[in-house]
Amino acid sequence: MHRIAYLLPEGFQVMALATQAVFELANLMLDQPFYAVETYAMGGMARASAGLVLPATPLSARSKADTWLVAGNLTPQEPAAAPELIRLLSTVAVSARRMAGLCTGAFLLADAGLLDGRRATTHWYWAEALQQRHPQARIESDRIYIADGTIWTSAGMTAEIDLALALVEQDLGAKVARSVAHRLVMHQRRSGGQSQHSEMLRLAPRSDRIQLALEHARRNLSRPLSVEALAEAANLSPRQFSRVFTAETGQSPAKAVEGLRLEAARLMLESSRHPLEVVAQETGFRDRRHMREAFLRGFGMPPQAIRRGARAQP
Incomplete structure (x- = not known):
């Protein structure tokens, strides 16, 4: 079974959780549980920017997953993520098959050194700030999502759904990904190369x-x-x-x-x-x-x- 782990920092944006429906529906299409979805946070509690508080598994150096999806928040540059969170993110990335930054979750991946020398994207509003903060990364501000090797990043909000569907396509094929998009009543399933601006x-x-x-x-x-x-x-x-x-x-x-x-x-x-x-x-x-x-x-x-x-x- 493929383990999908969500890392929710303090003040995370709740749209990241909508992507869990992609993996839930993929399991439904297969009539068997291919994905197991788990949620992690520092201290075992995650507070969203809208005030929602969720229980979560405490993040530790022993936390394991095949794919990590790192959520972002509405103001990624202030306050900076806790050093312990960045340290643990670097540790769990070593044994992971894929790491994905959802929207401004790319800031956390970059802080952990995971975007050095790689192409990446984030919400267009924060792309310049991310590039200035991490000049060693190659930030492209006009992409829905980018996969550079094992590191994935996406633009904001609904683009996170497109990234999750691309992960499903990589794992299970285009037919399953299209079926999931259809069940989600998506008007259009966008490719990673598509512009953020419609x-x-x-x-x-x-x-x-x-x-x-x-x-x-x-x-x-x-x-x-x-x-x-x-x-x-x-x-x-x-x-x-x-x-x-x-x-x-x-x-x-x-x-x-x-x-x-x-x-x-x-x-x-x-x-x-x-x-x-x-x-x-x-x-x-x-x-x-x-x-x-x-x-x-x-x-x-x-x-x-x-x-x-x-x-x-x-």
Whole structure:
């Protein structure tokens, strides 16, 4: 049985505990207990930032687990973690198969010396602080999660679920991970290379009709997406749709669709080996040249440079 151990520091953020549902449902999919989940804390008591107090197994040098998931808190730089906690974290890491920092839990891994020379991520708000505190680590502020060897780190909140699903996929395969995501009613299971910043979230329309139009666009990027087609999805006239869309998102429909296409194309470039012509076709650009022009406007660099940067990372 694979032992999953949660380390909860003082003031931990309760979202970390939501990831336990991933391992619980994986057991359910298998009809047998593959994972055993345990919770550890200094002194045997864990207090969350929201005030919740949980009993836990006292952390010691003899604590053992296959995978440790280290929770973070809302203000990771103050106060600093207790030296004894960092010492014990370094000790238990020696015998573990994997160590994972959930959100700002990456600060604890870094304090324990586990991120030295490694790629890692954390919540975008705290990425610069983590890099300054640990210049020997390579912090990437725009990733959902990163696995560098046996050390895993994730962005904040919901990205912790994506990391937990990736752990399940590594252990049990993609089919089980997809089934768990489906049971969790996840709209989308994100890869580690995906950006922390979502174009859909940035547009943030207020009305359901504009949201429906954007969802229609996201699902049909490879097709022509005229104002008339989007207006039909929103059940509005083209003129009324353009006016309402711009008022709610601050962008024209054409500009918003280009942003969605850029986001999808960048992900394909970073996570696949498809030729540029295929990436352009799948994400709705007229051709490779059209996609290049959009990348220069949106990212300030051509698609080839983004792909080279992704491949250059270990």
